[in-house]
Amino acid sequence: MRRTARGGLSGCYPGRLTAAFWSCHERPADTWADTGESNGTSVTDQQRKRAHHTVPRSHLARFARPLRTRRGHPQLTRVELPGTKRHPISVTSATVETDFYLTHTANGAPSDAFEDQLSEVEAAAAAAVRHLVDDKAPLTQEDREWIAAWTTLQHLRTPGHRDLLAVAAELTGEITGRSIGAELDHFPGPGPHTYTRHLSREDRERHRTTHLQSMIDNFRAGVDTLSGRAWTVVFFQKKTLITSDSPVTLLPIPGADVRTPLSLTSNNGVLVPLDRRAALLMEEAAGGDRVIAGTAQLNRRLNQEIVNGARRCVFHHPDDDPLAGLVLPEPREPRVMFERVF
Numbered sequence: 001m002r003r004t005a006r007g008g009l010s011g012c013y014p015g016r017l018t019a020a021f022w023s024c025h026e027r028p029a030d031t032w033a034d035t036g037e038s039n040g041t042s043v044t045d046q047q048r049k050r051a052h053h054t055v056p057r058s059h060l061a062r063f064a065r066p067l068r069t070r071r072g073h074p075q076l077t078r079v080e081l082p083g084t085k086r087h088p089i090s091v092t093s094a095t096v097e098t099d100f101y102l103t104h105t106a107n108g109a110p111s112d113a114f115e116d117q118l119s120e121v122e123a124a125a126a127a128a129v130r131h132l133v134d135d136k137a138p139l140t141q142e143d144r145e146w147i148a149a150w151t152t153l154q155h156l157r158t159p160g161h162r163d164l165l166a167v168a169a170e171l172t173g174e175i176t177g178r179s180i181g182a183e184l185d186h187f188p189g190p191g192p193h194t195y196t197r198h199l200s201r202e203d204r205e206r207h208r209t210t211h212l213q214s215m216i217d218n219f220r221a222g223v224d225t226l227s228g229r230a231w232t233v234v235f236f237q238k239k240t241l242i243t244s245d246s247p248v249t250l251l252p253i254p255g256a257d258v259r260t261p262l263s264l265t266s267n268n269g270v271l272v273p274l275d276r277r278a279a280l281l282m283e284e285a286a287g288g289d290r291v292i293a294g295t296a297q298l299n300r301r302l303n304q305e306i307v308n309g310a311r312r313c314v315f316h317h318p319d320d321d322p323l324a325g326l327v328l329p330e331p332r333e334p335r336v337m338f339e340r341v342f
Helices: 015-026 057-063 113-134 141-156 159-176 180-185 201-206 208-227 296-309
Strands: 051-053 075-080 085-090 096-098 193-196 230-235 270-275 278-283 290-293 313-316 335-338
Antiparallel strands (some): 075 085, 075 313, 230 278
């Protein structure tokens, strides 16, 4: 994989996308580049996109029922954890957060720049998935890097990841602030202890810039790690897969210490449902890439892992019943593990 002088990836990335990502290392994400238009004009409130998808529509559509007419949008079944509620929802309404990736220009004007760059990666990755899944084409290096880039960003861009950063910041503030004695009294002994906190919308918005900068800072390491792993594409003929509001699942390391955190660079594999009949496993395994036929047993195992990695809900095709026999957990709350050293 060739690198540009600025550290961005070349060969498969358009120069504008590379420059946009890596220039952010030189200035905060919240003042990300000018403007939504190539001619440098500012984006007005009327032009600005307010509804940001935290999981792309192109991904969700692969698990949805397409409409027979041109009106409307493909439909999913949304199941809220732990399975108590389910209802139909269109791919345009699922996983939408208002202004979730909002940034500002140097003069303080709201900007779509970050959302626009995510959309470029989504479009290129969607084309790569079509080649791999629909055309059954061999995996090219370009498609591999686009899928690795999308997977990295998809893991980092979710509300769950922002919540985790927010809770970690809150814990740090409480330990180093005036409430240190009172807070630590709730956690007797050295630990490890688990800290969790209910976050309001205001809490999440306060950590938006930190979250976007975290995406930028961890992007290259994630792409390099995933591109270098052995990839297994699993195709199912009869059984179907689900997806979720956090569709990139990090598989736990067997026997690992409870204090070992999961990340894109520390896991027993990364699972991504590409389509209701295709999944991708990225593993540190001997040998090269492979394509295998999925069994009913493997289908159930993969769907259970996807459920385990979900934050609030899972999605499936309205004609499918892929949750039968699975254990649906409670919604996942952000939590940070720590140990006392005094």
